[in-house]
Amino acid sequence: MAAELPLPVAAVTRQTMAQERVFHGLTEAVQQSTVSAQVTGRIIEINFDVDDFVPKGAVIARFRDKEQKAAVKAAQARFDQASAEFTRVADVYERKLIARAAYDKAEADLKAAQAELERAQEQLDNTVVRAPYAGIVTKRHVELGETANVGQPLVTGLSLEQVRVTVDLPQDMVGVVRERGQARVVLPHLGGPGVAATSITVFPYADPASHTFRARLELPAGLQGVYPGMFAKVFFVTAEVQHLVVPAAAVVHRSEVTAVYVVGSEGQIGLRQVRLGDVANDSVVVLAGLSEGEQVALDPNAAAVYLKQQVSGPSS
Missing domain, CATH: 1.10.287 (Helix Hairpins)
Incomplete structure (x- = not known):
């Protein structure tokens, strides 16, 4: 470059990025079960009700x-x-x-x-019924003083420690999901790029009514703010494609115009309108308006001042 610019610049580069298809799913607890009676007898103690938190090993009920x-x-x-x-x-x-x-x-x-x-x-x-894991009671099936038989449900509950996502896939997605095994889960209320699924299981049969295949995505343990029954967006990787990208910091939004300040080989600066695509980390996909290798200003405000000085010429 002929003259050194008093502002930072970056090159338009080509990056390999994931191509994705999005589907809507629901979160569910990994551990959810119904505790049943192992003896026949009268219930003399029930310690938890619906929505109560139950520690692991706590006594849920006692029989005579x-x-x-x-x-x-x-x-x-x-x-x-x-x-x-x-x-x-x-x-x-x-x-x-x-x-x-x-x-x-x-x-x-x-x-x-x-x-x-x-x-x-x-x-x-067996006359003392204990919680197999820590969780929340979602349903109580018996009352105090009631006689329960072997196998009769007592309470139903679920654990909040680990949550997964289920989603229904069309037939044309089954092969690519099994082959690539990559997806990220976005919960709208949390924002951000989402979390990567730790594993993906596609059931080996279709629903006879919808002809869709159920997929189950395991999530990392200990996610905060994630509970069973929430809506989630699941982005499955279908291919890898190359895109031109620029740093997001270089983009200028003025009214309905999206542009960047392009720096020429001789140090001249010009504002150029561009068409952008998805945001990936700190970069933005360029759909039109730029070529690989071109330089863009990383500080649009400083570039605007520099351009104004170029147009008006040096002060006397």
Whole structure:
């Protein structure tokens, strides 16, 4: 360049950028489940209601446990008796005073009593229903004092710790999504370029009514301000194309005109109208008006002052 300019410049460059198609999806909790009764009995305690936060391991409900405690007590007595009998028989067997069959029977009786005690203890443990993970109660299916049967739903809940996105794809997108496996998720209320999906799963069957394929996108854990049931925009990468780009700082907006200050090889400056496309990080795609390698001013205000000085000429 013939003369050094008193302002920063940058070259119009060509960059490889992702070409994307956008679809609308919904967020959902990765962990969502219904806790059911494992015993039959009367509910004597319910500690949480709809919209309550439940810590992991917290007691959700208790069942009347009188029968289960009695069963454990009886099973413990039978186990103690079988254990004592086995000890006696083993001692006699070591002195070769009884046959092997008697020893085997005592051992089998002990194992059966132990298994019975474990089953009884498990049934007693099942009278206390605990949260499998920390989360929010979304539905309560029973009331205090109600008798519930094995398998009957008690509460439904979900975890807020990790959220994913589901979206329905047309048939022509299935192949490219599986091949490229790249997408970013934008939540309108958060703004910004969005977050990259950590993995994408496309279900291997279509909905018979809409003929679309469900895709599930996993998101990074710990995202703030993201909850199940939100709308999301999903941008799937379909190809990579080259575009001319300029720094976003070089762009001037005047009324309905979009332009940049172009710096010539001899240091002359001119305002040129351009047509721009998408914004990518700190750059803007140039659709028309510039060529690769041309120089643009990074400080439009300083460029305007410099251009005015060029037009008016040096002051006397």
